[in-house]
Amino acid sequence: MTLLAVEDLRIDLTAGGISHAAVDSVSFEIARGETFGLVGESGCGKTITALAVMGLLPQPLAIGGGKVRFDGRAIESLDADEMRRLRGKRLAMIFQEPMTALNPLLPVGRQIAEMFILHEGASWRDAERRAVEMLARVRVSAPERRARDYPHQLSGGMRQRVMIAIALACSPDLLIADEPTTALDVTVQSEMVDLMRDLCVANGTAILMISHDLGLVGSMCRTVGVMYAGRLVEVRSSADVFKSAAHPYTRGLVASLPRLGSRAAIGQQRLQEISGVVPSIADFPPGCRFHPRCDRLTDVCRTVAPGVTALAGNGRVRCHHHG
Amino acid sequence: MADEAGQSHLGLHLPLNREGRIAEGDPGRDREPRDLTLSRSAARTDPGSGPGQALPLSAGGEGAQSSNAIAQADEAALLEVKDLVVEFQIAGPFLGIGGGTRVLHAVSGVDLTVRAGECLGLVGESGCGKTTVALSILGLVPATRGAITIDGMEIGSRGSIDRRRLARTVQMVFQDPYASLNPRQTVRRTLVDPLRLHGTTNAGEIEDRMADMLRRVGLTGDHADRYPHEFSGGQRQRIGIARALILRPKLVLCDEPVSALDVSIRAQIINLLLELKESLGLSYIMISHDLGVVEHMSDRVAVMYLGRIVETGDWRAIFERPGHPYTRGLIAAIPDVFAPAGVAADKVRGEIPSPFDPPAGCAFHPRCPIAVDQCRAPPGPELRRLGTAHEVSCWRAS
Numbered sequence: 001m002t003l004l005a006v007e008d009l010r011i012d013l014t015a016g017g018i019s020h021a022a023v024d025s026v027s028f029e030i031a032r033g034e035t036f037g038l039v040g041e042s043g044c045g046k047t048i049t050a051l052a053v054m055g056l057l058p059q060p061l062a063i064g065g066g067k068v069r070f071d072g073r074a075i076e077s078l079d080a081d082e083m084r085r086l087r088g089k090r091l092a093m094i095f096q097e098p099m100t101a102l103n104p105l106l107p108v109g110r111q112i113a114e115m116f117i118l119h120e121g122a123s124w125r126d127a128e129r130r131a132v133e134m135l136a137r138v139r140v141s142a143p144e145r146r147a148r149d150y151p152h153q154l155s156g157g158m159r160q161r162v163m164i165a166i167a168l169a170c171s172p173d174l175l176i177a178d179e180p181t182t183a184l185d186v187t188v189q190s191e192m193v194d195l196m197r198d199l200c201v202a203n204g205t206a207i208l209m210i211s212h213d214l215g216l217v218g219s220m221c222r223t224v225g226v227m228y229a230g231r232l233v234e235v236r237s238s239a240d241v242f243k244s245a246a247h248p249y250t251r252g253l254v255a256s257l258p259r260l261g262s263r264a265a266i267g268q269q270r271l272q273e274i275s276g277v278v279p280s281i282a283d284f285p286p287g288c289r290f291h292p293r294c295d296r297l298t299d300v301c302r303t304v305a306p307g308v309t310a311l312a313g314n315g316r317v318r319c320h321h322h323g
Numbered sequence: 324m325a326d327e328a329g330q331s332h333l334g335l336h337l338p339l340n341r342e343g344r345i346a347e348g349d350p351g352r353d354r355e356p357r358d359l360t361l362s363r364s365a366a367r368t369d370p371g372s373g374p375g376q377a378l379p380l381s382a383g384g385e386g387a388q389s390s391n392a393i394a395q396a397d398e399a400a401l402l403e404v405k406d407l408v409v410e411f412q413i414a415g416p417f418l419g420i421g422g423g424t425r426v427l428h429a430v431s432g433v434d435l436t437v438r439a440g441e442c443l444g445l446v447g448e449s450g451c452g453k454t455t456v457a458l459s460i461l462g463l464v465p466a467t468r469g470a471i472t473i474d475g476m477e478i479g480s481r482g483s484i485d486r487r488r489l490a491r492t493v494q495m496v497f498q499d500p501y502a503s504l505n506p507r508q509t510v511r512r513t514l515v516d517p518l519r520l521h522g523t524t525n526a527g528e529i530e531d532r533m534a535d536m537l538r539r540v541g542l543t544g545d546h547a548d549r550y551p552h553e554f555s556g557g558q559r560q561r562i563g564i565a566r567a568l569i570l571r572p573k574l575v576l577c578d579e580p581v582s583a584l585d586v587s588i589r590a591q592i593i594n595l596l597l598e599l600k601e602s603l604g605l606s607y608i609m610i611s612h613d614l615g616v617v618e619h620m621s622d623r624v625a626v627m628y629l630g631r632i633v634e635t636g637d638w639r640a641i642f643e644r645p646g647h648p649y650t651r652g653l654i655a656a657i658p659d660v661f662a663p664a665g666v667a668a669d670k671v672r673g674e675i676p677s678p679f680d681p682p683a684g685c686a687f688h689p690r691c692p693i694a695v696d697q698c699r700a701p702p703g704p705e706l707r708r709l710g711t712a713h714e715v716s717c718w719r720a721s
Contacts, residue, residue, distance in 0.1 A: 188448075216658040270597075
């Protein structure tokens, strides 16, 4: 059953009277309990797509077209109060830098307890007890003592655990995780990913994960959407992305990163490069936005934006010369 | 001007964060060490630095028990670090009041060797001391104990350093190309100043060397009169590399050279670094947490944990037959869709302990999945031979 449906979403960035489509024609669906990853480089629009889902787009960004439906209801039709009740309760978000997302003046236990007070009308006494339980569930040792700690007293990994505890306190239907492990060491990242996955499976929470790291998203999510310059260029199952990527950009991403074990298999070869640079929002190229960097470029790519082609295994791609 | 800038480094103030680690991304750390520079005669010819040749590690003969023994027997080493110890005195909790000073053990007895033409990968979590080792080699952090010899030059714990000669021997490529270039200097000045400071006076030669270096890093003469903000991240890193190489150093320390770049740009910079290593006969120390990059680029690898090297060896040994549970944990932590099922058992839990108070015995024991009583009691394990060109400090590795 579809939990989140993003349909033909466009997000406009208006500056100096000129509008640029920072996100354009983005469509994807997430079923209940599913894990979906959005991958792309800085500026590709993955974070603002997530913010649009949360109803948190900052000025000067605004939804310019399309729909975001959460559990069948268009979020544009909700007023601010309804949206606020949804956020935190049924839609939760984890941010990249836990230090800036936590309140430095409150003990972390209290910040978790607030969730139960605001969304479930619990008493403080009850909420504080449940906050300690949440800390135990995110595998914080000595949770009673840790609940009284302030964010600055915790390590980076511990803070991100607190963020996960806050996000999952009310057993949301959808957890949006925006680069949740970028600031962490690989060993801690691996623990966080396992923790999020275990808790979400236990609760039936769907995950929308956002990252620049294709390997991370691939290992965490069942389905991967690859964004480039504001468009979703390929949606595939994780295994298919690595085995048979259809879009030249996806293929380039997969091939350009040295993967562990590849040197033993094929030797110290020159890595396949994606030439050129990531375009900025103000000058996205016409036609296919990847065409200036593409190795399969033909005339049609310069002028006509490619439509969506369905692929085997529920995949789809936007490319004139996919495959 | 060089002296003035040099002062700021001699009286180096390292920004330490709450855990006593050197703050990441701090401009104070990323400042260019261009002040470490002066005259160098023309192109060097170095017969020992054939492109990309990986010399065998086992120069120490049979039964060499420590890397010390290996290092002593190795005459061809470009860089030798012996028993390096770096400790920082950190003032008490509040303005130094109440608590006195505490000692932060950043590096606790590290031996390293880099041969001409070789790339040594240095890996470990943040706070393990890998950047401190690099700063010591650059003479930017005084060693508490131990000896560092680069190309026959001693960088002793308290001895005076010939910084100009050092700058012509070793240079650094920094992580963040946005923070490590002077925004008010054109590319030309960034590249030409070191040449002038090091005694190249002929304007034609200066221009030629600048143009040559720009071409080598994939830029053109047109780029010379632009400022850093006019470039993309990948191009800025190319400028950072040109700056590091303009004095033709023998050893280049690369501290996470691609982790701040867009994913699609990283391959370009990795390829460039490997090409330059070949064409200029450079040696690298590649500091990175990205094991894929380290495996791709390194001839040998050293794994650091809490200020010590816990495993070192030929890249194949490290990645195909990792002996230390920490190395196995680092490898298991890399997300991979096709990871074999058994890998999860190697995962490491918890976080790196405080370098103020390292655990007794083997420093890794609180996180180790296979620790036994022996690991928890002093003395901790020393590096011992595990195979050809492979050493590990673990009681249980076999």
